[in-house]
Amino acid sequence: MKLDTRAMRHLASEDWRVLTAVEMGSKNHEIVPTPLIEKLARLRGGVSGVHRSISALAKVGLIARVKEAKYDGYRLTYGGLDYLALHTHASRKVVYSVGNRIGVGKESDIMVVADHSGKQCVLKIHRLGRISFRTVKSNRDYLKNRNAQSWMYLSRLAAMKEYAFMNALHEEGFPVPVPLAQSRHTIVMSLIDAFPLRQISEVPDPASLYADLISLILRLASHGLIHGDYNEFNILVKEIKSTDEDGKESVTLEPVIIDFPQMVSMEHVNAEMYFDRDVNCIKRFFLRRFHFTPTQPGPFFKDAKKTVGKGGLKRLDATVEASGFTKKMLKDLEAAIKEKETVNEGQEGAEEDEDDYDEDGDEESEEEEEEDGDDDGSEADDGEGEGRQEALLTGGLSEGLLGDEPAIDKANSEMAKLAV
Numbered sequence: 001m002k003l004d005t006r007a008m009r010h011l012a013s014e015d016w017r018v019l020t021a022v023e024m025g026s027k028n029h030e031i032v033p034t035p036l037i038e039k040l041a042r043l044r045g046g047v048s049g050v051h052r053s054i055s056a057l058a059k060v061g062l063i064a065r066v067k068e069a070k071y072d073g074y075r076l077t078y079g080g081l082d083y084l085a086l087h088t089h090a091s092r093k094v095v096y097s098v099g100n101r102i103g104v105g106k107e108s109d110i111m112v113v114a115d116h117s118g119k120q121c122v123l124k125i126h127r128l129g130r131i132s133f134r135t136v137k138s139n140r141d142y143l144k145n146r147n148a149q150s151w152m153y154l155s156r157l158a159a160m161k162e163y164a165f166m167n168a169l170h171e172e173g174f175p176v177p178v179p180l181a182q183s184r185h186t187i188v189m190s191l192i193d194a195f196p197l198r199q200i201s202e203v204p205d206p207a208s209l210y211a212d213l214i215s216l217i218l219r220l221a222s223h224g225l226i227h228g229d230y231n232e233f234n235i236l237v238k239e240i241k242s243t244d245e246d247g248k249e250s251v252t253l254e255p256v257i258i259d260f261p262q263m264v265s266m267e268h269v270n271a272e273m274y275f276d277r278d279v280n281c282i283k284r285f286f287l288r289r290f291h292f293t294p295t296q297p298g299p300f301f302k303d304a305k306k307t308v309g310k311g312g313l314k315r316l317d318a319t320v321e322a323s324g325f326t327k328k329m330l331k332d333l334e335a336a337i338k339e340k341e342t343v344n345e346g347q348e349g350a351e352e353d354e355d356d357y358d359e360d361g362d363e364e365s366e367e368e369e370e371e372d373g374d375d376d377g378s379e380a381d382d383g384e385g386e387g388r389q390e391a392l393l394t395g396g397l398s399e400g401l402l403g404d405e406p407a408i409d410k411a412n413s414e415m416a417k418l419a420v
């Protein structure tokens with residue numbers, strides 16, 4: 001599903017209240033009964049006002065009517081949750097406009113956004129459940145009683161976890177995007193002007209980039225952490241050009257780490273396996289891509305373990321736990337990620353029929369699909385980063401997200417027509 005912000009400016013404040021009411025109701029109800037929406041929204045216009053808003057929201061696919069249920073009710077769609085998150089970012093003046101999608105992961109969408117001053121940033125929308133929950137229906141203890149809303153809960157957890165780690169890492173001076181804000185299943189971070197390692201076919205000095213990447217693994221370990229998915233997709237490489245006194249130009253490469261869904265503590269029961277996997281992933285990639293083999297063996301987990309917290313180094317695994325991310329949350333998320341891995345391994349090509357399913361992982365009935373209105377069946381895949389370049393070049397951004405915001409300048413709104 002794609003993020004389409006066109007309807008956003010047309011929603012009235014009552015509509016936002018009703019949408020928020022559906023979200024609140026979803027915490028305890030798989031399908032939120034209409035009387036509960038009325039109660040939670042408490043509009044001045046009374047029940048008829050609520051009904052008007054419900055129709056308006058259902059028409060643009062932000063909520064969906066559920067007919068099979070014993071009672072009449074609605075559920076929030078991914079589109080609805082996207083709008084709520086964007087509304088929060090817009091009200092807090094973090095995001096003013098939305099541009100192109102620059103990446104589409106299996107479990108997320110990455111968009112370029114801009115703030116009021118036109119500064120571009122990245123909005124990451126977590127979409128757990130897009131693939132996994134429709135394929136594996138058994139073995140889901142951790143989602144008992146959550147079923148239909150599991151995608152919402154897990155996507156929110158993924159965003160919270162990523163934001164907590166990004167904050168902790170940024171504060172400690174690690175090369176990660178600057179975390180700017182988090183709302184629901186989304187985070188806003190700085191835009192890194194770089195390409196993923198997987199798109200780089202040649203480097204002047206593979207040994208030096210390799211050494212930097214390994215030393216990042218060791219530095220993380222000394223702070224009690226393992227990335228857990230340290231591969232050519234999650235490492236961006238920045239080119240820093242400089243000129244020395246004699247006017248000779250040189251380029252140095254600086255890695256930036258993104259995406260921390262499976263970051264684990266060095267104390268984790270499988271820490272050694274995760275650590276070795278990260279190291280081997282980099283080794284394998286350097287051999288395959290750059291025909292580079294390190295002269296030294298290792299690094300080894302047992303040596304890295306000795307450095308954890310040494311000399312008063314801050315334990316970032318503890319910092320994250322202290323930030324409100326409970327053990328239960330970590331366990332739920334870990335179970336979901338493990339499930340995703342099992343699914344990914346067993347089912348290459350499972351995405352083909354993705355469009356036939358809704359966010360809950362259920363097969364959509366035709367009626368529901370019509371009503372959702374959030375699926376045009378086309379999945380443009382610009383995950384190779386071309387979209388990013390385009391966005392940077394054209395500044396292709398939408399108009400302000402909130403209807404009552406001052407109009408964006410003309411040049412920018414012309415771009416908006418192209419982009420959104």
Ligand SMILES: Nc1ncnc2c1ncn2[C@@H]1O[C@H](COP(=O)(O)OP(=O)(O)OP(=O)(O)O)[C@@H](O)[C@H]1O
Pocket residue numbers: 102103104105106107108109110122124177189190191192193194196233234258259385388
């Ligand atoms: N802050 C950023 N600045 C620039 N580009 C970014 C940024 N964050 C993500 N990207 C781009 O978006 C792509 C996907 O990002 P990310 O790895 O976070 O998503 P993901 O859904 O976790 O991916 P997957 O699960 O498929 O590995 C990256 O490879 C990168 O090209």
